Amino acid sequence: xxxxxLAVRVGQAAPIPLAADFACPSAAxxxxxxxxxxxxxxxxxxxAGLIAPMSGRITSGSRxxxxxxxRLDLAPQARRVGFVFQDYALFPHLTAAENVAIAMGHxxxxxxxxxTEALLELVHLTGLExxxxxxxxxxxxxxxxxxxxxxRDPEVLLLDEPFSAVDQVTRRRLxxxxxxxxxxxxxxxLLVTHDLEEAALLADRLVVLHRGRTLQSGAPxxxxxxxxxxxxxxxxxxxxxxxATILGHDGAARLTRVDxxxxxxxxxxxxxxxxxxxxxxxxxxADVILHVKDRPSRGERENPVSGAVxxxxxxxxxxxxxxxxxxxxxxxxxxxxxxxxxxxxxxxxGQRVSVSLLAASLHLMPREEEPQG
Amino acid sequence: MDWQAIGxxxxxxxxxxxxxxxxxxxxxxxxxxxxxxxxxLIEAVVAxxxxxxxxxxxxYLLTLFGDQSAxxxxxxxxxxxxxxxxxxxxxxxxxxxxxxxxxxxxxxxFETIGRDLREAAYTSGLGKWETFRRIELPLAxxxxxxxxxxxxxxxxxxxxxxxxxxxxxxxETRTAAIALYDRVQALDDAAAGAMAAFLLTASFLAIAxxxxxxxxxxxxxx
Numbered sequence: 023x024x025x026x027x028l029a030v031r032v033g034q035a036a037p038i039p040l041a042a043d044f045a046c047p048s049a050a051x052x053x054x055x056x057x058x059x060x061x062x063x064x065x066x067x068x069x070a071g072l073i074a075p076m077s078g079r080i081t082s083g084s085r086x087x088x089x090x091x092x093r094l095d096l097a098p099q100a101r102r103v104g105f106v107f108q109d110y111a112l113f114p115h116l117t118a119a120e121n122v123a124i125a126m127g128h129x130x131x132x133x134x135x136x137x138t139e140a141l142l143e144l145v146h147l148t149g150l151e152x153x154x155x156x157x158x159x160x161x162x163x164x165x166x167x168x169x170x171x172x173x174r175d176p177e178v179l180l181l182d183e184p185f186s187a188v189d190q191v192t193r194r195r196l197x198x199x200x201x202x203x204x205x206x207x208x209x210x211x212l213l214v215t216h217d218l219e220e221a222a223l224l225a226d227r228l229v230v231l232h233r234g235r236t237l238q239s240g241a242p243x244x245x246x247x248x249x250x251x252x253x254x255x256x257x258x259x260x261x262x263x264x265x266a267t268i269l270g271h272d273g274a275a276r277l278t279r280v281d282x283x284x285x286x287x288x289x290x291x292x293x294x295x296x297x298x299x300x301x302x303x304x305x306x307x308a309d310v311i312l313h314v315k316d317r318p319s320r321g322e323r324e325n326p327v328s329g330a331v332x333x334x335x336x337x338x339x340x341x342x343x344x345x346x347x348x349x350x351x352x353x354x355x356x357x358x359x360x361x362x363x364x365x366x367x368x369x370x371x372g373q374r375v376s377v378s379l380l381a382a383s384l385h386l387m388p389r390e391e392e393p394q395g
Numbered sequence: 396m397d398w399q400a401i402g403x404x405x406x407x408x409x410x411x412x413x414x415x416x417x418x419x420x421x422x423x424x425x426x427x428x429x430x431x432x433x434x435x436l437i438e439a440v441v442a443x444x445x446x447x448x449x450x451x452x453x454x455y456l457l458t459l460f461g462d463q464s465a466x467x468x469x470x471x472x473x474x475x476x477x478x479x480x481x482x483x484x485x486x487x488x489x490x491x492x493x494x495x496x497x498x499x500x501x502x503x504x505f506e507t508i509g510r511d512l513r514e515a516a517y518t519s520g521l522g523k524w525e526t527f528r529r530i531e532l533p534l535a536x537x538x539x540x541x542x543x544x545x546x547x548x549x550x551x552x553x554x555x556x557x558x559x560x561x562x563x564x565x566x567e568t569r570t571a572a573i574a575l576y577d578r579v580q581a582l583d584d585a586a587a588g589a590m591a592a593f594l595l596t597a598s599f600l601a602i603a604x605x606x607x608x609x610x611x612x613x614x615x616x617x
Contacts, residue, residue: 072514098517111515115533124529125519174520 026083027210028178030069034076038064040234046178046210046227048083053225053242054214056257061234062214063108066180069212070105071098082177104171104179104209109187110163112155118142118166119151125173141169144203160188161196168200172207179211185220197224218259222246230254248385252302255387261356262305265389268295278386283350287325289384302387307342309383310357312367313376325379327355331371336361343369345377396589399566400574407482407570408550411489412543415497418490419542423501424531427508445495453559456488460560480562485570488560489550496545504538505531540608548601552594 027048034040042065046052054062067073069080071087074095080088087096112121123138142148145165155163164184171179184200185193201224204211215221221228222242229239237257238250249255255263266280266287276291280303287303295301313322329347332354336342341364345355357377369375426438444452460478461467470487471477478484508531516526532539554572561568563577571594578587 067514070514070518072517098514099520099522101518103518105515105518107511107515109511111509111511113512113515113530113534124516124521127520127525170515170519174518 026081028069028212029081030065030078032065032068032075032078032080034078038234040064040068040075040078042229042231042234042236044229044236044239046212048210049208050226051204051211051213051224052227052229052239053221054212054229054231055216055218055221056231058216060231062216062231063182064234065231066105066182066212066214069101069178070103070180071096071101085177102174102177104174104176106164106167106171106179106181106184108183110155110167112163112166112170114155117152117154118147118158118162118169121155121166122169122173125170128175129173137173138169141173142166144172144206145169146199159192161192164188164196165199168203177209179207179209181211181213183214183216185215185217193220200224218246230257232257247304247306247383249304249387252387252389255302255304260304261307262310263302264305264350264353265300265302268297268299268301270297277381280386283347285327285347285349287379287384288381289386290382292386295386295388300389302389304385304387305355305379306383307356307358309380310355311378311380312343312357312359312363313378314367322376322378324381325384326376327379328374328376329355331369331373331375333371334364334369336364343375345375396586396593397569397571397574397578400569400571400590401593403482403566403569404551404571407485407489408547410486411493411550412546414486415490415493415546416539416543419494419497419501420532420535420539423498423538424505424527424535426498426502427505441498442495444492449492449553449555450559452492453488453556456484456491456556456560460484460487479560480564480568482561482567485557485561485568488556489553492553492556493546493549496549497542500538500541500545501535502538504535504541508534537609541605544601544605548598551597 026045027050028046030045031043032040038061040061042061044052054065056062064073068075068078068088074088077090078088079086079091082101086094087101088094113124116124119138119142122141123134126134126137129137142151145168147162147165147169150158150162155166158166168184185196188196197220213221213224225242227239228242228245230237230245232253238245238254245254246258246260249258249260252263264282266282269279269281269286271278271291271293273291273293278289278292278295280287280289280301289303327347329345329351331343332346333344334341339361340358341361343357343359343364345357347355355377422441426434457479458464459466460470462471462477467478474483478487512530513526516530521529551570552572554576557568557570557573563569563573569577571590575587575590575594578590
């Protein structure tokens with residue numbers, strides 16, 4: 023297997039429009055993210071050979087699975103993919119062990135029992151070999167589906183929303199298991215999910231798919247903090263997206279200054295934006311820093327913003343504070359911080375606060391959606 | 396008790412089931428899978444024997460099998476003798492009359508098998524035939540059992556079509572249902588009563604067997 027892993031380029035106009043182009047390196051977990059109905063599952067089905075898109079090329083390592091230019095279209099049986107379906111699609115008349123063993127057509131008959139046992143042990147299902155799917159819980163079914171997918175000795179592992187059909191506690195546990203298991207797997211893994219947290223938790227790479235089109239791919243940190251467009255920022259559920267005007271570039275200080283509704287902010291140097299251009303910028307909610315009243319710090323001179331707290335939302339360990347900046351109240355500025363920090367500073371609606379926007383985290387983007395090729 | 400008639404009925408049922416079930420599996424699966432223009436029309440034609448008076452079906456088959464029609468002449472050539480008033484003719488008539496009883500339960504059974512199961516089989520490396528044999532057929536099994544029982548019971552009980560196409564020839568076309576009618580006409584109440592009791596028992600056992608098998612199958616799944 024080469025480092026390329028899986029390379030996918032698919033396009034079609036109907037029934038589900040597709041213009042996806044991305045790669046999944048070997049031994050890496052790539053998450054295909056985007057809103058529901060964005061064509062994620064369709065891309066997965068095209069990779070597995072279950073549908074034939076109008077145009078495209080799909081390769082696994084040096085093997086070509088699909089190429090409309092040469093009219094090559096390998097059958098699903100010839101592609102060696104492990105596919106975990108959203109609702110698992112276990113065979114209801116077969117036991118857990120039989121469900122796994124049925125995918126071992128390529129394994130000598132004498133070795134199948136031992137291999138089945140090893141796979142069921144790998145997914146923590148020892149003792150449940152004889153159960154039919156109807157007698158398994160959602161999490162157990164998901165594990166059988168994963169074992170069945172691995173039973174093929176796949177070149178590529180495809181997971182279609184594998185955690186969507188289980189409760190949250192089970193989901194967390196299965197996610198941890200997958201995170202542990204994937205270190206033992208050498209093939210590229212492609213995970214389809216609309217859960218951004220899950221994608222950020224598990225993936226080495228994100229591919230953002232919207233209306234069948236890949237908008238951006240890269241490391242989760244990169245895609246989340248440096249989206250290529252306002253659209254990607256919105257799809258990544260980023261809240262603090264504002265519009266501003268480029269004031270000037272300072273090459274020596276590696277800075278670009280922008281005017282945000284009359285307030286001057288410093289951002290990392292982006293000379294490609296013309297002076298006077300209208301742009302959008304993003305500041306991650308975790309990079310909005312609260313100024314503590316009694317303890318002024320050096321950082322307070324960094325992009326200071328003052329305003330009034332509009333709302334405080336507590337979500338588990340972290341809370342979200344919505345601030346209406348004095349100079350431009352709408353849209354509001356959102357910051358996340360630990361609940362203890364909210365309590366210590368007695369943050370409540372109506373209270374005056376001042377914050378800093380970390381200059382290094384300020385990400386400038388074109389204001390309009392970039393035309394995609 | 397007219398054992399010859401009962402034997403003939405069972406023979407007719409066996410032939411009908413043996414010939415019709417493979418056809419019904421193919422047609423039922425095709426109708427369950429396909430989304431093509433004309434599907435509703437085929438379904439309507441298959442269902443027609445359900446609502447058609449058996450004598451109407453029998454009349455048309457009689458006309459069709461007769462030497463007046465080209466179809467009848469070629470069928471006569473094929474079977475070596477005329478189909479009307481023969482056991483072979485009864486089998487052909489029975490196949491047509493039983494079409495809905497065989498196809499509909501099988502079609503319903505295949506319809507319950509989701510696309511994702513077939514796709515899971517393909518991605519597990521199973522070819523189309525393997526998928527059919529190891530996944531689809533076992534899952535459609537309750538529908539097949541229902542079809543078998545319905546066809547057998549319905550064939551044994553069929554009267555109108557048999558009388559029109561086959562008449563009442565002992566050992567050739569006189570089935571149990573015809574024999575019962577024959578005994579009533581002859582005012583032989585004792586023999587008629589015995590035949591009726593036999594047909595009632597056979598029908599009840601068939602239905603009970605279907606319900607039991609279907610119930611057990613459901614219990615295995617859930």
